[in-house]
Amino acid sequence: MLYRESGDFSSTYAEDSQTFPIKFDRYRYYFVLFVAIAVIPFMINDYWVNSLFLPFLIYAIAAIGLNILVGYCGQVSLGTGGFMAVGAYACYKLMTSFPDVSMLIHVLLAGLITAAVGVLFGLPSLRIKGFYLAVATLAAQFFLVWLFNRVPWFYNYSASGQISAPERTFLGVNITGANTQAWATYLFCLMFVIFSAYVARNLTRGSVGRKWMAIRDMDIAAEIIGVNPLRAKLTAFAISSFFIGISGALFFSIYLGAVEVGEAFGIQKSFLVLFMIIIGGLGSIFGSFAGAAFLVLLPVVLKIVGVDWLGWPTDIVAHLQLVIVGGLIIVFLIAEPHGLAQLWRVAKEKLRLWPFPH
Amino acid sequence: MPEQLAFALEVTANGLMAGVLYALVALGFVLIYKASGIFNYAQGVMALFAALTLAGIMDGQVPFSHLINAVFGTDVHHFGWNVPAFLAILLTMVVMIALAYAVQRLVFRHLVGQEPIILFMATIGLAYFLEGVGDLMWGSDIKSMDVGLPQGINTWIDETTFEALGYGFFIDNLDIVASIIAALLVIGLVMFAQYTKQGRAMRAVADDHQAALSVGVSLNFIWILVWSLAGFVALVAGIMWGTKSGVQFSLSLIALKALPVLMLGGFTSIPGAIVGGLIIGVGEKLFEFLIGAPFLGGATENWFAYMLALIFLVFRPQGLFGEKIIERV
Numbered sequence: 001m002l003y004r005e006s007g008d009f010s011s012t013y014a015e016d017s018q019t020f021p022i023k024f025d026r027y028r029y030y031f032v033l034f035v036a037i038a039v040i041p042f043m044i045n046d047y048w049v050n051s052l053f054l055p056f057l058i059y060a061i062a063a064i065g066l067n068i069l070v071g072y073c074g075q076v077s078l079g080t081g082g083f084m085a086v087g088a089y090a091c092y093k094l095m096t097s098f099p100d101v102s103m104l105i106h107v108l109l110a111g112l113i114t115a116a117v118g119v120l121f122g123l124p125s126l127r128i129k130g131f132y133l134a135v136a137t138l139a140a141q142f143f144l145v146w147l148f149n150r151v152p153w154f155y156n157y158s159a160s161g162q163i164s165a166p167e168r169t170f171l172g173v174n175i176t177g178a179n180t181q182a183w184a185t186y187l188f189c190l191m192f193v194i195f196s197a198y199v200a201r202n203l204t205r206g207s208v209g210r211k212w213m214a215i216r217d218m219d220i221a222a223e224i225i226g227v228n229p230l231r232a233k234l235t236a237f238a239i240s241s242f243f244i245g246i247s248g249a250l251f252f253s254i255y256l257g258a259v260e261v262g263e264a265f266g267i268q269k270s271f272l273v274l275f276m277i278i279i280g281g282l283g284s285i286f287g288s289f290a291g292a293a294f295l296v297l298l299p300v301v302l303k304i305v306g307v308d309w310l311g312w313p314t315d316i317v318a319h320l321q322l323v324i325v326g327g328l329i330i331v332f333l334i335a336e337p338h339g340l341a342q343l344w345r346v347a348k349e350k351l352r353l354w355p356f357p358h
Numbered sequence: 359m360p361e362q363l364a365f366a367l368e369v370t371a372n373g374l375m376a377g378v379l380y381a382l383v384a385l386g387f388v389l390i391y392k393a394s395g396i397f398n399y400a401q402g403v404m405a406l407f408a409a410l411t412l413a414g415i416m417d418g419q420v421p422f423s424h425l426i427n428a429v430f431g432t433d434v435h436h437f438g439w440n441v442p443a444f445l446a447i448l449l450t451m452v453v454m455i456a457l458a459y460a461v462q463r464l465v466f467r468h469l470v471g472q473e474p475i476i477l478f479m480a481t482i483g484l485a486y487f488l489e490g491v492g493d494l495m496w497g498s499d500i501k502s503m504d505v506g507l508p509q510g511i512n513t514w515i516d517e518t519t520f521e522a523l524g525y526g527f528f529i530d531n532l533d534i535v536a537s538i539i540a541a542l543l544v545i546g547l548v549m550f551a552q553y554t555k556q557g558r559a560m561r562a563v564a565d566d567h568q569a570a571l572s573v574g575v576s577l578n579f580i581w582i583l584v585w586s587l588a589g590f591v592a593l594v595a596g597i598m599w600g601t602k603s604g605v606q607f608s609l610s611l612i613a614l615k616a617l618p619v620l621m622l623g624g625f626t627s628i629p630g631a632i633v634g635g636l637i638i639g640v641g642e643k644l645f646e647f648l649i650g651a652p653f654l655g656g657a658t659e660n661w662f663a664y665m666l667a668l669i670f671l672v673f674r675p676q677g678l679f680g681e682k683i684i685e686r687v
Binding site: 135267271 | 397424425429465468469472474475476478479480482483484485486487488489490491493494614617618620621625657658660661664665667668671672675
């Protein structure tokens with residue numbers, strides 16, 4: 001049998017707190033990493049990168065970020081689009097102001113700036129809870145989009161009001177602008193995805209993550225046992241916004257190249273990322289990936305089936321997509337409120353017990 | 359600056375009217391939230407759906423005609439008749455009740471006892487679903503809506519204010535009608551809740567599900583009733599907004615405008631929804647007039663309401679009229 005462990009056999013703390021306690025899972029993880037790093041870059045072309053891999057990777061980062069806030073800390077946010085816009089505009093300003101500095105640093109700095117903005121808009125969370133907070137984050141969404149639309153300094157006084165990424169290189173390879181290679185942009189984003197997932201996973205299982213979850217499960221009780229709600233909530237906002245800012249920066253500079261803020265980072269984006277983590281699974285890193293993959297793949301598949309095979313008009317397929325996404329969310333919430341990640345967990349549990357389930 | 363003052367007064371009056379329309383949408387939220395604890399994000403889309411259905415029925419459109427054409431290669435679009443407004447409104451109401459029944463039966467009955475945030479997300483899913491269905495049924499082109507409501511400048515107010523202040527106010531007849539209808543609606547709803555058997559049952563459910571259940575109130579029925587009422591409010595709001603600015607997707611975004619109204623007024627209070635609507639309506643118009651347009655480059659209406667609500671909530675988390683939030687471990 002390939003799948004092992006059915007019981008508690010760990011004899012050291014290190015063994016007990018492993019992310020992948022089962023050998024098979026561990027090797028599968030290494031295998032996926034290997035394929036992602038060393039196989040896919042040689043096989044992809046521009047179409048694959050632009051329609052599937054880049055959106056998937058970038059949304060995965062955003063989903064991880066939002067999942068930290070909503071799934072782990074229980075603070076519902078509808079401001080994701082606005083925070084992604086902060087990341088994008090911060091990255092743009094940095095790219096144009098300091099052309100010689102590496103893109104890596106720009107993207108990370110954009111994340112940090114977004115984290116600061118996130119903390120600012122997270123402050124009300126100390127007083128406001130639940131829906132009230134969800135609506136309060138809408139203030140961030142609308143205010144930030146308006147700000148980037150109206151203050152010309154942010155888009156360097158360009159006539160169209162758009163921002164477009166100048167050509168920048170990383171390790172001597174073009175990654176933004178018009179002359180990019182598919183594999184280069186892919187690997188650059190992948191680097192951030194791996195970094196985000198690694199950091200998020202290790203934060204959420206450490207003391208910080210446990211504090212978040214305590215706040216999520218019941219904030220008053222958490223406060224009584226000594227969790228500082230101020231610090232827990234604000235760190236969640238900061239780290240979540242950091243990742244979302246990174247994804248916004250990548251979304252603008254690597255994926256789209258040119259951005260109009262209301263269109264690219266509107267309220268729809270906030271909902272899209274929220275749906276990703278609902279469908280994928282709240283409070284799960286794997287769920288963030290699964291949800292992102294699902295919602296990136298769905299329109300592509302629907303387009304192929306509806307437009308290319310059946311020959312339906314695109315607007316009908318677009319409407320059907322709304323119906324399907326909405327329906328799926330309801331179905332998921334009814335059947336499995338914990339999303340794809342829970343299905344995965346159940347499957348793993350079954351595999352562990354197989355072939356003697358009793 | 360008497361002229362500036364007159365402008366400001368006009369802006370205030372228009373803000374009050376806009377506020378009434380916000381309050382109309384907010385009302386639908388409050389109804390559902392009070393009775394079932396569901397924060398119904400889909401309220402705005404319900405208004406859009408109701409307006410689309412009304413426009414479609416009046417026009418004699420074949421539902422799902424685009425889809426049917428695409429699947430079967432036919433070319434149907436209209437039945438070839440026009441339905442009078444009154445009948446069309448009744449028919450739309452039937453559709454909204456059917457929708458309420460379906461929503462309760464297929465969705466929320468399976469989600470009883472879930473956390474509020476799960477229910478909230480389910481309504482977001484519902485919003486997307488309805489939006490897609492509405493577009494598929496009636497097509498996504500902008501429709502005009504004309505159920506015979508008066509429109510255009512109210513000449514009486516224009517002339518009176520011109521004589522009194524030397525400057526004629528521009529106030530749309532439609533806004534006045536909307537205010538009157540909203541007032542009637544609120545009075546009607548309050549009367550319904552206070553004096554009828556179903557209304558009392560509704561309040562009982564809002565107060566305590568378990569207790570209401572134990573004295574023989576049917577939860578299912580009450581919830582369907584509440585969703586139908588919300589559907590009715592959505593229909594009224596849809597007619598008002600649809601007449602004002604055409605039936606189109608942006609109609610569903612008024613739900614987002616209703617959210618700060620609710621936060622100001624409190625989620626659980628019908629008068630709160632009205633007062634909150636008026637405050638937001640006047641506040642955002644005045645802010646745009648006094649500060650937004652001259653100093654901040656305009657279009658501050660997009661976010662002012664949220665910021666106001668946000669700042670307000672920090673000092674009073676339950677809103678103006680909301681029930682005090684008591685938390686226990």
